Amino acid sequence: MHFYTLSGLTVASEIVLPGALACAHPAVADVTVRAGPVPATLAEPTYTGPIWQIAVNEVLLSVPDIARFWLKDGREIAFQADTAADEADVTAFIVGSVFGILLHQRKYIALHASAVCVNGKAILFCGASGAGKSTLAAALGQRGYSLLSDDICALSIPANGAPIAHPDGRQLKLWANSIDRLSLAERRAGRLRRTLEKFYVEPPEATSTPLPVGAVYVLREARPPHAPGIERPNVVDATVLLRRNAYRPLLVIRMEQRADYFRAAAALAGTAGIFHLTHAFNFARMPDTLGMLERHWQELGLLEKAA
């Protein structure tokens, strides 16, 4: 078995999980990953999506030509690989979409977000695939902010105080173009899949302890009518924004967790703040975005003001 920490959970896996942070043999692993068999359908699904089904405590995900994944109780991931798939095809999905679904199953507040550490606080960048989460986290890494998580960020909401972001110290996942534009070739590790020009990238520094959330930014492209900048939506809009930036909003509905996200949004709005970060999708403008963020962190008291 191989042992990892992903989103603060210990994972025992029959197969090597690239991009995940290896850890010592835990007494009891939170999650196990093992090879099949996986049924083609669930016995009593409560909802059937295009390539997935959910039932009480079960999710079945069928990715054609790659694998079927069966998630049980948020504790077990069974996979049955297609004959045409290689191991990297399967593991790319396990450490990505499948683990994100598992976090929903475990009732975490699972956000589609990358996160970095600023003075002991977790700063989250939420957005759909392509919004620039990983690229922004990578650029902040180059400025010395350590990586907390990439693409998926699990939060737990304590009875009082700031929500806690769970680290996974995992590697960033970046497209060849981003690696090139950010001059990160030296940190490039393996390809996610043989057929993709997307790579695991070692962050300069990673945080491995849970951190209270300092701010949540929802990324938005600078297109009319939105100009680059940071603004704070009202609390009602912020609540909707958080739900929409769940890792998979559809699961929040199907798993009847809307109230949990409502409470999480209230807790975040009260302790950290949920903001819109509107930025240009343009590498040449990245320094502007980083400068805007650092000024905002000074205003929020997360960073000391420049002399």
Place this chain on the structure above:
Amino acid sequence: MTRTIWLASYPKSGNTWLRMLIANLASQDAPADINDLPERGGISSARAPFDHLTLIDSSLLTHEEIDCLRPRVYEKLARGAQDDEYDAPEAALPVRFVKVHDAYTLTPKGEPLLAGRGGAEGAIVIVRDPRDVAPSLANHNRTSIDDAITFMNDRNAGFCVKTSRQYNQLRQQLPGWSGHIVSWLDQADIPVHLVRYEDMQADTAGTLKQVLAFAGRSATVEEINRAVKFADFAQLQEQERTKGFREAPRPHAGKKFFRRGEAGAWREELTAEQAARIEAEHAPMMRRLGYELAGAAPLARTG
């Protein structure tokens, strides 16, 4: 149940104008905000609904693997799954119009990318004289007109095709101007209503009325006339001038989405050689659609 109708066109052929006309059917006192249309079926190639409905990350898939799954997404959307359930409209719209630039192609597994009858009940196919498309496409793609013509003549062309980066949208195959149109006109899965941009310009209200009749959406004469007024090209240009257009090319000095919108302006914008290159490649489809070839006839001006 809400019917789904594709608004299918090669880029820069009037698709957005028709969407604006349809969106303004519901406008009472003022034109619909071009950045916040009340009827927003989005575009078939949007990435977010794919990820949202499949639960998987499309950035872990190749273009071909995504294509194999796209029919499943369109079937789900056509059966009433909202691509964003938090914003589900309170009253169901009679017709869901969805913009498409994808050619009508088959996936690597041999099924229609757009799911045939399972994805939509019909398609409104909008075409425009390719000689007018070329300068508009050059403006949109930020290329020279010659490069735009090369793109329009390339049977392997597309939007969002690179494999080294991620786009907001999924890959759209655009197998040449003629290849794109023939893919839509000659498919046998769903009925087609053909609209020529030039006819839409000459008789906007009449064209809109026919479009709505095909789509099974009722509208009064007053609603149609008001929509024509509110979505007038000059009105759209004015909105873009004052507040920008979210669907315009990425911010770039001088590049507008609603650029010129005239029929036949190519006579001033293309050289004789450029017009000839287009006609040489696309003459059969131009004839089929009723676009007169200039042939070797002298052109207004060159350079």
